[in-house]
Amino acid sequence: MNSADLGRRVGVPSTALFTDQYELTMVQAALKAGTADRRSVFEAFTRRLPEGRRYGVVAGTGRVLDAVENFHFDDEMLAFLRDQHVVDAATADWLADYRFSGDIWGYPEGEVYFPGSPLLRVEGSFAECVLLETVILSILNHDSAIAAAASRMSAAAGGRRLIEMGARRTHELSAVAASRAAYVGGFHTTSDLAAGFRYNIPTVGTSAHAFTLLHDSERDAFQAQVESLGRGTTLLVDTYDVTEAVRTAVEIAGPELGAVRIDSGDLLLVAHRVRQQLDELGATETKIVVTSDLDEYAIASLAAAPVDSYGVGTQLVTGSGHPTCSMVYKLVARAETGDPDAPLVPVAKKSLGAKSSRGGRKWAARRPDAYGVAEAEVIGTGGVPADLADRQLQVELVRGGEVVAREPLEAARDRHIAARAGLPMSAMQLSRGEPVLPTEYV
Structure with missing residues (x-):
């Protein structure tokens, strides 16, 4: 060990x-x-x-x-x-x-x-x-609150993968502890590199809307990302027009495209449309990741959607309404x-x-x-x-x-x-x- x-x-x-x-x-x-x-x-x-x-x-x-x-x-x-x-x-x-x-x-x-x-x-x-009273309670109250929220989200996800991505929504040290607690509660990965370094939690992350906006076109942004990170990367498709973005993403990466991420809109409706479009374009193995202020209730509401992974931030690191035990x-x-x-x-x-x-x-x-x-x-x-x-x-x-x-x-x-x-x-x-x-x- x-x-x-x-x-x-x-x-x-x-x-x-x-x-x-x-x-x-x-x-x-x-x-x-x-x-x-x-x-x-x-x-x-x-x-x-x-x-x-x-x-x-x-x-x-x-x-x-x-x-x-x-x-x-x-x-x-x-x-x-x-x-x-x-x-x-x-x-x-x-x-x-x-x-x-x-x-x-x-x-x-x-x-x-x-x-x-x-x-x-x-x-x-x-x-x-x-x-030892204060330090023990400080740790247990915080971490157990996050883990309880994570557990509820994990149960609601029904086996689908969960990404912890709340570092920007809490204190920088709390973010590391929250990543650890979320992993205990059933999350699979974290976006926080400090948590990955300290606790060996698998880390993930690709790009934000800023990367698309940096480039002269969405096509240029996708091309740059695929050339850097490979066809298995996750492309963010809701900066402009989702339908056009999905078409462009598959044209550039091919059916080997790893995943697309949706961060806004009616997630249930958009996820169904994106899944249908991906399948029609031959990208049947491409996954769909959804983010956007999710909690356990929003995750449960997406049970019927063709979603493969959920990214959760604010509601997780604040205990989904109960930040202490x-x-x-x-x-x-x-x-x-x-x-x-x-x-x-x-x-x-x-x-x-x-x-x-x-x-x-x-x-x-x-x-x-x-x-x-x-x-x-x-x-x-x-x-x-x-x-x-x-x-x-x-x-x-x-x-x-x-x-x-x-x-x-x-x-x-x-x-x-x-x-x-x-x-x-x-x-x-x-x-x-x-x-x-x-x-x-x-």
Whole structure:
């Protein structure tokens, strides 16, 4: 397994300041109170799915592992914290030696989840665990939102290929993370070269309308592109007149023309007309790619169209209306003393309304029905029932501060396809509804 399979991590900067100030001030106060070393268990979960969504998708786990591994404070960071009076000298000295030394368990990347699912369990001293809260939530909330949108689009596409092309619609670093999450959720390629370089995601791209407009005629533009990229290229045919463009494209590239791209108009109608024209011109193997502000609903509406690939940008990288998953990171158990062998006691927030949480270190399993289809997400804090022992969802990710579960991104993508296939068929419906599985606490 080479470095490209796992993602290029060389030169990754420290993630220690990707955090909120109160994480550090809590550590300072806990150090002074003598409670910083108490063994603690934190869990990341969401109390509810975004409105109308039937399942969530775990994405960003691999990036979380990178973030934990690179969470350390260098001299320049420590000087900043001192100069800004964020922490006192004793806390800065403690941070100088910080390396996470605890354990992390969680749902493997690509798995689906439901309200209450303990997606990530972080165990260690209070101080070392609480520092990771913001960076973990930042990654999981963003990537899981993108992956959930990608999964819905993948289901709507019904096996047709999907191209992620949203880099110009979001922050440049978010674009790379979004490409990765979209790939986990079922997309096939990306237009973003940084994502291709870092995560070995297949990249695609040919030309924009500007290339056609640059030339004296559409014919000249097509000729230049074919001479440069070969007959298998994709020609953009909606700059001027689509019918004339398709005719010109086949005249220049011949029936070996790889594909034509349509980026405007009534995509359903235009796709049918273009397919008929291509077939009449003998280009029966030439594919049709459609773009133009697609989301899962637009993709579903094109199910009857002779379309081979969809390119999706804005709606994908913004989570198709739900750019976050509202995940939280809560202390659920802690020791009463700093003794490493002190027993853990459950703790939980008991505020009014929907913000209360359940205490205790949790396990999770997915119970199938008689046909092998998932029927419930089962969560508990005691012993695991015998019939669920081999169906537990959490896997070991970090042991004693060392990452033990790196895997190729392709593995997460394959896992998601399998996990989605194990859900009831109603999970694929795009209409608004409740989570497709109930969450049961035992």
